[in-house]
Amino acid sequence: DRERHAAALARVDAEKLTSGPLIGGKLRAGTNPQAVTNPFDTSRVLGHVFETTAADLDAAIDAAARAQVAWDRKGGAGRGPVLRAMADALEADLDRLVALLSREAGKTLNDGVAEVREAADFCRYYAMLAERDFGGPQTLKGPVGEINQLVLHGRGVFACISPWNFPLAIFTGQIAAALAAGNAVLAKPAEQTPLIAAEAVRLYYRAGLDPDLLALVPGRGETVGAKLVAHPRIDGVAFTGGTDTATAINRSLAARPGPIIPFIAETGGLNGMFVDTTALKEQVIDDVILSAFGSSGQRCSALRLLYVPHDAADALIEGLKGALAAQVVGDPSDPSTDIGPVIDADAKAMLEAHLKRLESDARIIARAALPAGADKGHLFAPTIAEVPTPDYLEREVFGPILHVCRYEPSRLRETASKLAARGYGLTLGVHSRIEAFAEEVARLVPAGNVYINRSIIGAVVGVQPFGGEGLSGTGPKAGGPWSLIRYASEKAISNNISAQGGDPALLNL
Numbered sequence: 001d002r003e004r005h006a007a008a009l010a011r012v013d014a015e016k017l018t019s020g021p022l023i024g025g026k027l028r029a030g031t032n033p034q035a036v037t038n039p040f041d042t043s044r045v046l047g048h049v050f051e052t053t054a055a056d057l058d059a060a061i062d063a064a065a066r067a068q069v070a071w072d073r074k075g076g077a078g079r080g081p082v083l084r085a086m087a088d089a090l091e092a093d094l095d096r097l098v099a100l101l102s103r104e105a106g107k108t109l110n111d112g113v114a115e116v117r118e119a120a121d122f123c124r125y126y127a128m129l130a131e132r133d134f135g136g137p138q139t140l141k142g143p144v145g146e147i148n149q150l151v152l153h154g155r156g157v158f159a160c161i162s163p164w165n166f167p168l169a170i171f172t173g174q175i176a177a178a179l180a181a182g183n184a185v186l187a188k189p190a191e192q193t194p195l196i197a198a199e200a201v202r203l204y205y206r207a208g209l210d211p212d213l214l215a216l217v218p219g220r221g222e223t224v225g226a227k228l229v230a231h232p233r234i235d236g237v238a239f240t241g242g243t244d245t246a247t248a249i250n251r252s253l254a255a256r257p258g259p260i261i262p263f264i265a266e267t268g269g270l271n272g273m274f275v276d277t278t279a280l281k282e283q284v285i286d287d288v289i290l291s292a293f294g295s296s297g298q299r300c301s302a303l304r305l306l307y308v309p310h311d312a313a314d315a316l317i318e319g320l321k322g323a324l325a326a327q328v329v330g331d332p333s334d335p336s337t338d339i340g341p342v343i344d345a346d347a348k349a350m351l352e353a354h355l356k357r358l359e360s361d362a363r364i365i366a367r368a369a370l371p372a373g374a375d376k377g378h379l380f381a382p383t384i385a386e387v388p389t390p391d392y393l394e395r396e397v398f399g400p401i402l403h404v405c406r407y408e409p410s411r412l413r414e415t416a417s418k419l420a421a422r423g424y425g426l427t428l429g430v431h432s433r434i435e436a437f438a439e440e441v442a443r444l445v446p447a448g449n450v451y452i453n454r455s456i457i458g459a460v461v462g463v464q465p466f467g468g469e470g471l472s473g474t475g476p477k478a479g480g481p482w483s484l485i486r487y488a489s490e491k492a493i494s495n496n497i498s499a500q501g502g503d504p505a506l507l508n509l
């Protein structure tokens with residue numbers, strides 16, 4: 001594996017990659033070229049991205065709206081095979097995609113492999129939902145003399161706006177859901193990761209998707225993203241990213257004249273884990289390190305706040321210190337690295353500002369060591385801090401900082417309620433051998449995903465449908481049985497067959 005990865009990295013390094021508006025299968029000139037660099041070593045330019053113009057957006061929407069009609073008519077069973085072919089194409093290109101994920105998004109090789117597999121899983125899972133009679137017609141029981149049926153259609157052209165932290169899996173997964181339900185898609189990748197997005201779109205084309213059904217429209221949020229969601233001909237928006245951006249999109253959609261369209265949002269979390277004195281210490285330590293520092297803490301599912309009972313706190317903190325010291329921080333494309341860089345200079349500056357706050361009103365417990373030359377990119381030393389209050393964090397701090405809070409078991413309710421009052425609801429962890437404890441915590445803290453005696457990251461498609469509520473998003477969850485519903489429009493057709501004296505078989509719609 002090592003040699004395969006090294007060879008793929010060398011090939012990607014030798015290429016000059018380009019991303020830009022991909023419309024009808026063709027790369028358009030776009031505007032405002034920007035260099036795309038490696039977050040571990042910003043002196044290394046991987047390629048360039050060209051921003052989408054307003055005219056490009058219009059052209060993409062024209063093509064998409066035209067192509068969508070025939071795509072919707074194919075029905076779920078007709079659409080599934082293209083998504084399955086996409087899954088195969090992703091797997092066939094695994095080495096190259098892992099290399100790109102490492103260079104462009106700073107992913108470790110293990111995270112990269114997991115991400116390519118997740119992207120393929122989304123495609124196959126949504127293909128299965130589509131093929132399993134998605135769209136109907138489903139006949140519903142009603143009065144004698146009437147046929148009542150429910151049918152689902154694609155809504156039209158969906159805007160899919162995706163984040164840099166899963167630039168392949170979430171990018172591909174949103175598109176797969178929208179396509180499976182019968183839509184065409186305009187996909188806007190994160191500004192930091194346009195190259196892997198262009199690869200994914202080219203793979204969809206190679207898998208046999210009509211290129212008019214999927215356009216790539218890269219660019220900045222405040223220009224391309226804003227124009228996209230304000231466009232009068234967009235029929236739905238799927239967004240994964242920060243809570244603030246989701247709020248801005250919501251506002252823009254509310255101000256839009258014309259049709260009211262669905263907004264599917266998966267946003268940030270203020271994810272807690274509650275440990276009691278019956279928990280198995282070694283397992284807690286492993287699961288906490290993975291949950292807080294895996295992917296450099298750059299997952300919306302990542303652990304931010306660990307609540308430990310007073311009596312177990314010192315021993316747990318000691319264990320966490322030792323485990324953090326054993327983590328290797330460095331070049332994500334080196335197979336021995338556990339924790340790579342954060343995504344960009346802004347992310348690092350935000351973490352440094354937060355660290356200053358921790359130094360003044362909390363207590364730094366441990367920081368992992370950085371390798372020599374760490375400042376050629378955006379490495380940030382993973383940090384554990386003890387905070388004085390259960391609601392110390394007002395909002396998500398996206399990166400490798402774990403906050404530990406001691407609590408008095410007799411005041412569990414109060415502690416948990418303070419976290420809950422922040423209004424997020426994404427992931428929640430519990431470590432305990434007492435079921436009633438887990439149940440109580442899960443009652444007190446809202447969460448879309450509750451994990452008991454395990455890590456709180458790495459939701460598996462089809463097994464742990466992923467997504468939250470409140471400030472964490474709208475649902476439907478990704479990778480679950482109801483994932484496609486809000487991408488579709490529902491039509492109930494009621495036909496009074498007695499008035500026509502007809503044979504139901506002839507009237508079947």
Ligand code: UN1
Pocket residue numbers: 163165166240298299300301302456457458459460466
């Ligand atoms: C995200 O970080 O935006 O469960 C969501 C997990 C991943 C999270 C993806 N599926 O860790």
